[in-house]
Amino acid sequence: MQEYLMIGTVLKPQGIHGECKIRPYAAQIGLFSSWDTLYLESHGAYSPVSLETTRIHDGFVYARLAGCKSADDAEAFRGRDLYIDRKNAAQPESGAVYIADLIGCKAVDEEGNPVGVLTDVLQYGSVDTWVFRTPAGTLMAPALLSVFPEVDPAAGTILVRAEKLREVSVLDR
Secondary structure, three states: OOOEEEEEEEEEEEOOOOEEEEEEOOOOHHHHHHOOEEEEEEOOEEEEEEEEEEEEEOOEEEEEEOOOOOHHHHHOOOOOEEEEEHHHOOOOOOOOOOHHHHOOOEEEEOOOOEEEEEEEEEOOOOOOEEEEEEOOEEEEEEOOOOOOOEEEOOOOEEEEOHHHHHHHOEEEO
């Protein structure tokens, strides 16, 4: 399990007073107001960066990072991903898991046959779409309990109902 979880990306400086516009990935965007330290990753190492959330508006977070006082200071953070350490992250609801813990899990059907490896989770609608790398190409399917009845991130496995998967998946060769 990863110690740090990605919770946002700095999009650009906002205004002239050192604010950054951040695209949040956290399920509860309001938590940004309670965090005062996030982390930046560089070459596998995570370094703390102070965070002062100024406002949340239209699904974006506006904040000052590490004492930014001007747009030029904020520009240094453009495109950087922001992380939180697992111990300070919001705990997932019962039955839910962090996306970071799903990535890399191996999907197998009821017979134990390998299906593929989860490489991405797309969140564009009411149901997430899981993306798997398979020997036949990229397979995408909605993350439905009827298709994926058991998920065990600790074991790195996802159980797949093969018949249901064929009904709802798309294979890109």
